[in-house]
Amino acid sequence: MIGRLNHVGVATPSIDDSLALYRDILGGTPHGEPFDLPAQGVRVAFVDLPNSQIELIEPLGADSPLNGFLAKNPKGGQHHVCFEVEDIIAARDALTAKGATVLGTGEPRIGAHGTPVLFLHPKDMGGVLVELMQAPDAEGRHP
Ligand code: CO
DSSP states (O other), X not given: OOOOEEEEEEEOSOHHHHHHIIIIISOOXXXXXXXXXXXXXXXXXXEEXXXXXXXXXXXXXXXXXXXXXXXXXXXXXXXXXXXXESOHHHHHHHHHHTTOOBOTTSSOEEOTTSSEEEEEOGXXXXXXXXXXXXXXXXXXXXX
């Protein structure tokens, strides 16, 4: 069912401070510039690792879904893990049949990588917020 770990999502009150940490202290490689994702209420930056990425997410706006997380974790913290799946609709239907709960409308949205994503409620996932991302096809094309 789940495929490769695509990224680990890390919430932060300051993307600039976190980029400095991951670049200057940890020696990671930032992937492009931070960008806003208004539909999801977050500002995003990626850090490349040899086998995966860190997705830094900072609240964007008063309605950001990250505001509650940062109220409980003022310094930020590990927020979600993202697994690739071959077919996001098939994965959603199989997982909900086994008791998983999809957040929001239940329909995939376009995530920070420009690919369809879904989030699964942590209550059924051992306390972990799980993001599913449709993986690119064999030619590297996204749906
Ligand atoms: Co993510």
